[in-house]
């Protein structure tokens with residue numbers, strides 16, 4: 001991908017056709033669960049890289065307890081510590097926080113790249129509240145990664161019900177980046193019970 005200058009943020013550089021997982025999140029704070037699901041996605045979807053998109057603020061979350069972006073980026077770099085995980089502030093750089101807008105932007109900036117949206121299973125049940133979620137599902141394939149308490153036992157919620165016909169078999173996960181969206185997969189595997197909420201609670205108790 002050509003690198004931007006001026007008002008265009010510099011994106012990680014990748015050759016044409018490379019498969020990129022996008023893990024958007026608050027990372028408030030980041031933790032090994034983020035790294036684990038990124039490693040699962042890298043391996044099972046045969047990705048070339050995963051970009052962590054550290055959000056300037058989840059449009060659906062109140063920002064009262066959100067740590068400054070710079071702090072979250074720095075912590076995320078320390079936790080990721082992986083040659084194929086790139087920590088980015090692309091959304092803040094371009095002034096976007098809605099995933100639909102970010103995806104439209106990245107598709108324009110990297111028209112040859114094969115993006116896959118990554119999310120933990122907890123996000124699937126609330127996906128229908130995201131702005132233009134059907135368009136998101138039509139823009140890129142989606143991989144949903146198992147999380148304790150959120151294992152997929154059939155569609156619950158408006159989005160999962162709508163998405164049901166587009167689910168591919170887990171054994172076909174390596175072809176997901178090449179699938180015409182809507183297309184999604186649920187990935188089972190090693191799970192992590194880590195969460196930012198838990199870490200915030202612990203740090204409050206410790207102070």
Ligand SMILES: Nc1ncnc2c1ncn2[C@@H]1O[C@H](COP(=O)(O)OP(=O)(O)OP(=O)(O)O)[C@@H](O)[C@H]1O
Pocket residue numbers: 023024025026027028033034037118119120121122123145146147148191192193194195196197198
């Ligand atoms: N332990 C985990 N297992 C699976 N997915 C996870 C895990 N932790 C985070 N994720 C996923 O990573 C993405 C970013 O998550 P986020 O930064 O909000 O962390 P979180 O631990 O879910 O935070 P919080 O507890 O504040 O909601 C989301 O798609 C979320 O579902």
Ligand SMILES: O=C(O)c1ccc[n+]([C@@H]2O[C@H](COP(=O)([O-])O)[C@@H](O)[C@H]2O)c1
Pocket residue numbers: 023024025026027053055057058059060061097098099100123129130131
């Ligand atoms: O676009 C939306 O409306 C939207 C609503 C809720 C969450 N998201 C995105 O979902 C990702 C996960 O958010 P979070 O806070 O659960 O880590 C992050 O990239 C958010 O910007 C996006």
